[in-house]
Amino acid sequence: MSSVTVIGGGLIGLASALRLADAGHTVTLMDPSPASGATHHAGGMLAPVAEVVYRQEDLFPLMVRSAELYPGLLEVVAKHTDLPTGYRREGTMVVAADRADSAHLSELADYQATHGMAVERLPVRQARALEPALSPQLAGAVLIPGDHQVNPRMFATALLDALHNLGVTVVRERATALPDDEQVVLANGLGAGELYPGLHLRPVYGDILRLGVPDHLQPLLTRVVRGFVEDRPVYLIPRTDNTLAIGATSREDNRPIPRASAVHDLLRDAIRLVPGIEECDFLEATTGARPGTPDDLPYLGRVDEQLIISTGYFRHGILLTALAADATLALVEGRDPGIDLRACHPHRHHKPVSKQGVSS
Ligand SMILES: Cc1cc2nc3c(=O)[nH]c(=O)nc-3n(C[C@H](O)[C@H](O)[C@H](O)COP(=O)(O)OP(=O)(O)OC[C@H]3O[C@@H](n4cnc5c(N)ncnc54)[C@H](O)[C@@H]3O)c2cc1C
Missing domain, CATH: 3.30.9.10 (D-Amino Acid Oxidase, subunit A, domain 2)
Structure with missing residues (x-):
């Protein structure tokens, strides 16, 4: 089992921390104000079909796969909290x-x-x-x-409760550098570029x-x-x-x-x-x-032995939460994430020369 620090407590970081802690890893989550970013404002539609955009064929398989993974993620949530997620399946x-x-x-x-x-x-x-x-x-x-929904604020509150019940340490502080002695998941949305130059994120x-x-x-x-x-x-x-x-x-x-x-x-x-x-x-x-991101695809993948990047979810981060959490668990455990993530590689727009230095 690994010790993992998850930086960022939007839905992506919270759900990734949950899957990791549920699998037995020792998890610390850092966020000065969890669920205060895009997650706080999001609609919460899980809409791989209605949200389809012309000429974004690389995104479809990720959206469809994540919709398939959602019920499983919600089962893990329900194992660790009784709080509701606002999940509705009326279409x-x-x-x-x-x-x-x-x-x-x-x-x-x-x-x-x-x-x-x-x-x-x-x-x-x-x-x-x-x-x-x-x-x-x-x-x-x-x-x-087939297009469903969650309530992102409710879901985030339920995830925080589940993390608490699992014994995850939530550090309510801003990360100013990447920890270098354990596995790190960088999932702090728009803030990720400050800690890992080379990501092209824009609001x-x-x-x-x-x-x-x-x-x-x-x-x-x-x-x-x-x-x-x-x-x-x-x-x-x-x-x-x-x-x-x-x-x-x-x-x-x-x-x-x-x-x-x-x-x-x-x-x-x-x-x-x-x-x-x-x-x-x-x-x-x-x-x-x-x-x-420039191509509307997330930055999701391992960039070195310690660091996994999981950000840039753009218009679909609530839907893609299930995929992000599942892939992150697989990447931490050195397993195949079960879906081709090459198009999402965090270095595809710019390879940084060092994690905290200025990229060339
Ligand atoms: C109006 C609106 C509607 C949307 N509707 C939908 C929808 O219907 N369906 C859908 O799938 N998606 C939707 N989205 C997109 C979705 O909200 C995002 O893609 C998703 O919330 C991204 O989640 P995240 O966890 O990556 O980032 P965020 O939710 O932005 O969370 C990032 C977290 O990182 C923390 N942080 C930042 N810097 C640091 C640091 N240095 N150290 C520690 N923590 C840090 C912040 O405090 C924040 O809590 C919508 C977005 C908006 C704005």
């Missing part, structure tokens, strides 16, 4: 606001079906039978039964709203609804705590606070799909920074 519906959006939706559904993904076109009437709160004015709908901001659904509207929605409204994407995520998250923005303008216009746009588009949202309580609008 995802994708809807179109107008005829042009409907054409876009059809193209995407064709692409998904060509890649062997389970998608089912629905007449709007049938979509509304499943989700009566949807607007009668919609132009098209597709059901994706990609996203705004997200949280609404409370009043009792008389319950359940407003039972599954995730994603939509296109005049070509703008929007998603609505109903959670087990009677809240609804609304998001979809993606921007690289270094503004860490939501613009008033972004809040307006998200609400307007969400209300167009689900008019009852007008009646909800407005609880919160926040902005998170996704750890982006």
Whole structure:
């Protein structure tokens, strides 16, 4: 068994620490404020199909594999805590606001079906039978039964409790250098580049709203609804705590606070799909920074005998948590991670000359 320090307590670091501790390794987790990064703001959709992006074929197998691994990860969580994760398996519906959006939706559904993904076109009437709160004015709908969700904040709290119950030491401090006497997993999101130069990470901001659904509207929605409204994407995520998250923005303008216009746009588009949202309580609008990489693939792999890097999960870090934790355990134990990670090698954009020095 190894002694392992995991740097970073977002979902990636927390779940990796859990799998390691569950397997009997001695784990220390370092984070001045666990789950305060992208994890705190994330939607929590586990959506390998709905999130498919054209020409990102290297990402599909990772997303699909991680979705397969999720139930197993949640079983390990449930072994060590009774706290909920907000996991819901009702699936995802994708809807179109107008005829042009409907054409876009059809193209995407064709692409998904060509890649062997389970998608089912629905007449709007049938979509509304499943989700009566949807607007009668919609132009098209597709059901994706295999795309699920967790509540990232709940899940992080459950993971921290599980780590506590497993005896993992959580050091609430910022790492300023890499420990050099044991196995280290560098999983501190956007902060990883400070400790390991050569990683090309950049913040990609996203705004997200949280609404409370009043009792008389319950359940407003039972599954995730994603939509296109005049070509703008929007998603609505109903959670087990009677809240609804609304998001979809993606921007690289270094503004860490939501613009008033972004809040307006998200609400307007969400209300167009689900008019009852007008009646909800407005609880919160926040902005998170996704750890982006130049090719949208994570940095995941071993770079020397002591160091494993696991960051750059960009738009899919909640989904890819199960894969990241599983691969990290395999890498620590010197086993084959069971999936080809060559495209994710942390040195693919720049090989650093030294861990803490300036790279050439
Ligand atoms: C608005 C929004 C919506 C999103 N929706 C989804 C979604 O629906 N589905 C999905 O799959 N993904 C989604 N994502 C992406 C997802 O949130 C990220 O990919 C994921 O949270 C990355 O997790 P992480 O643990 O790598 O990083 P983070 O959650 O950012 O955690 C990094 C941690 O490292 C710590 N840290 C930093 N520096 C140090 C240091 N020097 N020492 C110790 N600790 C340090 C920080 O305190 C932080 O807790 C969304 C992101 C945003 C912003």
